[in-house]
Amino acid sequence: MAYTANLRTAIGDVRACLERAGLGRQDPRFACHGAHAPSSDAPLVLVACSGGRDSMALAAVTHIVCGMLGLRCGAVVVDHQLQAGSTDIALDTAARCSTLGLDPVAVRFVQVDPAGQGEEAAARDARYAALTEEARACGASAVLLAHTCDDQAETIIMGLLRSGGVDALCGMPASSERDGVTLLRPFLALTRAQTTGICRDLSITWWDDPTNGDGIPFGQRLPNGYPLRSRIRHDVMPVLEELAGSDVAKHLAQYAAGAVSDREYLDDQASTAYQGSVRIETASSHGVSLDVRTLEVQPAAIRRRVIARACASLGVPVSARHIEAIERLIIDWHGQHAVSLPSGYQAFRQKHVIRVCQDSGHENR
Structure with missing residues (x-):
């Protein structure tokens, strides 16, 4: 078939993304015209497919590209079990991926526990856990995610609302690693309109998630019960x-x-500053010490990154407000009390050292 402009662009983006990840052509014969079956031990690429237009387009395009390169191409569908009929949708999505030629195709069922972080974040964590578990189980070299240019823009706006800074402006990375599994996002330069066009070009049907608010007319705002991303997409x-x-x-x-x-x-500058200013304490106290004299001469952007990294090393989910309060212990010290942090941790200053540890570890301060 003759490829449309959208399809050619998508094929080029997926191919370039795979090649950057070291998943290029496996054998010279795949440079020749004609159909060639990949070797049984060829690297396996999995597409995370929800059944929506973006992921169905990615599944189809990735299957085409893998055929060009001699890679095996499969899919994994995650059923969050949050909506009535979700299992039927997941099984139908898996069947459509199989019809496209993807193999293997797996369906993973997850339980979403929103306690402490909300349903949207809990669903995301459960989904990524299922994707990485499936990738490890079948020995996949990478999992491809169908986030588009539109998703990237929405992520940036969400990041600016929640935290701000350079990290928020960076959005989602094109390549990352989670639990030892490579995650790739080859569609970050494509729009949702383009993925819709690809599905129509290839006569692929898709499912629209009602929580996205696609059925609500433009100009009518989504209720607050909808996820923040959906409200940004539909209203903002x-x-x-x-x-x-x-x-x-x-x-x-x-x-x-x-x-x-x-x-x-x-990050490079913060890594150097971190090595010279942060000391991991013994396992019994489970804390870190920050050297005030080293950090007080650092630029604020570096100092705050060091603080955030020190807290992350303890598994403490700090906010920008927490980081700023710890920073004041460094640059605006006037005997203030300890800074209370999540998970029962505190940060307090003693002479030229700031300790971050759990309450039980403060007994000798």
């Missing part, structure tokens, strides 16, 4: 597009790609 992005008179999603996604180099530089 169209207004920004109208005000700017341009493709805001594309602009934000392109900015994210440029912001990554800024973050990498800050």
